[in-house]
Amino acid sequence: MxxxxxxxxxxxxxxxxxxxxxxxxxxxxxxxxxxxxxxxxxxxxxxxxxxxxxxxxxxxxxxxxxxxxxxxxxxxxxxxxxxxxxxxxxxxxxxxxxxxxxxxxxxxxxxxxxxxxxxxxxxxxxxxxxxxxxxxxxxxxxxxxxxxxxxxxxxxxxxxxTDRKESSKLIFDANLDFDNLVEESKKTFVDLDVQGNIISSNSSFKNLLGYDADELKTVKIWGLVSEDDQAELKALFEDFDSDKIGEDSYSWEFIGKEGDTVKLEGNINYFVSNEETVIRIHFDNISLRNRIIETLKKKKNKFEDIVGKKDEFSLRFVVNEDGETGCKFISDSFTAITGLDPDLVIEKGVSEVLLHADDVKAIEKALEKAFNGTSSSVSCKYKTSDGNYISVVQSFKPGYGANEEVVESVKSVALIELEVEN
The missing domain is CATH 3.30.450.20 (PAS domain)
Structure with missing residues (x-):
């Protein structure tokens, strides 16, 4: 050998x-x-x-x-x-x-x-x-x-x-279309790998925190939250186990690029793309939700101050012998809501006394359609005795007399919206 x-x-x-x-x-x-x-x-x-x-x-x-x-x-x-x-x-x-x-x-x-x-x-x-x-x-x-x-x-x-990561991004962009699908539902949305790196996020998430996509690539998800919440977020990604993902929600305080904070509530899911596990978190904006609730409470209180227990009033319009349209009747709840004398409105007309200038044409058009036999509704603002305006949704319905083909009057109901403007 x-x-x-x-x-x-x-x-x-x-x-x-x-x-x-x-x-x-x-x-x-x-x-x-x-x-x-x-x-x-x-x-x-x-x-x-x-x-x-x-x-x-x-x-x-x-x-x-x-x-x-x-x-x-x-x-x-x-x-x-x-x-x-x-x-x-x-x-x-x-x-x-x-x-x-x-x-x-x-x-x-x-x-x-x-x-x-x-x-x-x-x-x-x-x-x-x-x-x-x-x-x-x-x-x-x-x-x-x-x-x-x-x-x-x-x-x-x-x-x-490297190529797989890039192709994953293309899949997200082409198939999932975050900004269309998610933005339409007003969700805040982020996708992460098992180590907490941000793969992609929708515009709502980026705009909420003030970061662009390239900036988000350089931080872990827990690098965006307050110090008190970092430990819990890190623990979720250490030795990530999809079997442990449940239906629990997590509340974390995120810190924006400019230092402002926002409380988000996250629901965690996962899926596999190109053999890679992707963690998907949908967020609800708790801070915004709380602000909306507080705002609604204030509007409700303001509304109750203005209207008491009343939330609508009705009017009836007719056409006089000269062919002019005028208000013939106003319900008792009108005064409770607006603080105005109904006789003044009947005398001078709705457009002169009540309506915001921007809404006069819309009301006139709605009345014209109703007298021609077509019901409709419009949103408009009515003046109150203290100089404010209240927003209403006002319906107009034709009323027929003995001759069912001729509109004799138009009944209108104004339903108050929860909005008060100065």
Missing amino acids: DHKLDEKILAQLKQCSKDEASLSKLKELYEELHDRFQEVKKQLSLVEQAIKHDYDSILITDLDLENPGPKIVYVNDGFTRMTGYTREEVIGKTPRILQGEKTDRHVLDRLKERLIEGQAFFGHTVNYRKDGSEFINQWDIHPLTNKNGEITHWVSYQRDI
Whole structure:
């Protein structure tokens, strides 16, 4: 089997041999080791072939987690293609050579915690190739143990998922159409990966906090909330388990770009896109909801101050002998609501005494349609005795006499809206 020995190795074996017998023995041992090496190499190649569709590279480090960190003891060809580093350049170095400015420190801290606990870790962050270009590296790290079950090394299966992240964004833009679907329902909406990074958000979320899409990419979701709420939000994303997602709502105080705060109530869901788990949170604006409730309470109180228990009044219009339309009757609730004398309105006309100038034409048109047999409703403002205006929805309905084809009068009902303007 001398064909396995090149001239250099054969010369070294001869130097280590005392005689031909010892040389023959060394050659035999070398050939046995060589055969074992080739078998192991073949098995390793088969393993790499089996997983190459799931992972781009394999990296194995020793156990030492203390500074400067575990040293690389093996990388496959996929690692050199993905990073641009040769084996010789990385063996004995730490994986920190792949880290840089945008590498997420939180992910690295969590990774170290998991490894210290002897647990597997799955995650991703920005890494850097030898030429300085960025890529998103996804890790799937597992402990390697000896026959006694003791951890001896860490194996990291890695993949460049930059294109996947970009395609996910395209899927969100093309298929989900956040700003149309969500904005129409007035929802505030954000999608996150399992590490709390913001993948995408709708305009309502961005406008509410004052950030643009690029700014949101640089922060974790818990980086947008008050200090008191950060721990709860972080806990949701540590070792994210979709089975633990329930129907509970969470209330967090978000801090906008300008320092203003808003209380949001979030409902959490998740889905899988391009093999990646995406956490989707719909928010209700509690601060806005509370303001609306308070405003409605104030309007209700103001309304009750103005109208007491009355919420509508009725009028009847007729056309006189000169062909002019005038008010013939006003119900008793009119005075309780407006504070005005109904006789004054009947004498001078609704347009002169009651109506806001902007609404005169709309009322005249509605009366004309009603006298022609068509019912309608309009929104308008009526003046009150204290100089304010109240908003009403006023209906106009034709009233027929003995001749059912001729409109003799028009009945109008004005229903008060919860709005008061000065």
